[in-house]
Amino acid sequence: MASDTALRSALTSVSRALNDFAIQRGWKAREYEILFAVSQEWGLIRAFFVVKDFEGLSETDMWGQVWDQLEKALKSGPDIGLSVGLVVHSWDQVNQGGLYSIPVDFVDEAELLGTASRSY
Numbered sequence: 001m002a003s004d005t006a007l008r009s010a011l012t013s014v015s016r017a018l019n020d021f022a023i024q025r026g027w028k029a030r031e032y033e034i035l036f037a038v039s040q041e042w043g044l045i046r047a048f049f050v051v052k053d054f055e056g057l058s059e060t061d062m063w064g065q066v067w068d069q070l071e072k073a074l075k076s077g078p079d080i081g082l083s084v085g086l087v088v089h090s091w092d093q094v095n096q097g098g099l100y101s102i103p104v105d106f107v108d109e110a111e112l113l114g115t116a117s118r119s120y
Contacts, residue, residue: 006082024069038112063086066088
């Protein structure tokens, strides 16, 4: 089980990588959302990244690009000591509901990390 400090550091690293991905795409704060579900017992962070759209890519290709960014960012920093799972959906998918809905156990990054909302 990760300490609260280690968990916060890991969440911050994942959050930063996903925000950097969105910024590189030129997305404004309201065009994407990052949510997390954490299981300290299992040593798992699940990230749910809702993106503006897939920019002409398939869902699999967009997921791959996001994962590559996340993996690259995490490799360049200290070991976070937790497993990371990633789901990437577009706003259109989330608005369809059903299997694309945001699960109830996911919490917005700002709420979980106690950070201010994005304003860019």
